[in-house]
């Protein structure tokens with residue numbers, strides 16, 4: 429069976445067709461990697477028509493790397509100076525690496541460097557990120573802490589496409605999490621993480637089925653029976 433994977437972006441029309449049985453994913457993570465594991469396990473169980481082909485990290489000590497090794501998933505470490513940022517030549521190298529792995533989709537999961545160059549061009553409409561707030565509120569670092577400090581009563585998480593802005597790309601899906609009176613950053617993070625794992629898998633599954641259609645800032649989710 430051929431799975432067709434379309435990304436239609438307007439005003440310019442662009443389409444990505446996946447001529448394979450499943451969607452190859454590269455996950456990029458700098459930290460713990462619980463979202464990476466949720467995605468990898470969902471693929472392994474066959475819940476979504478996708479396969480994690482590698483875990484890319486910029487931190488040699490990232491627990492995500494160890495988790496990938498124990499799941500038998502290939503790892504790739506980008507050697508970079510500890511200062512923030514991702515130099516353009518490093519991004520170009522990642523483009524080559526992802527091409528060599530026939531990557532269809534890049535899923536950022538706690539990757540702490542901002543993509544600005546060649547990856548965004550090569551994978552336009554094919555890079556997703558998960559952010560721990562209801563965007564467009566509380567972009568950037570400490571999304572959970574920012575929400576608590578601000579005093580909102582409901583926060584949550586968002587999966588969005590990555591563009592040249594920080595946490596500003598078209599939103600794919602979101603989940604709301606009410607804040608309890610006694611919540612701390614840690615207890616709230618735990619609740620948000622649970623929702624993150626659910627909606628990230630869901631968003632990737634929809635991508636793999638070709639059910640995400642971008643219309644300007646809006647991402648329409650097509651029903652399974654829609655003619656694509």
Ligand code: GRF
Nearest residue numbers: 460461462463538558559560
């Ligand atoms: C998540 O909270 C995600 O929203 C943010 O980074 C965190 C990664 O967590 N972008 P984990 O490493 O997947 O556990």
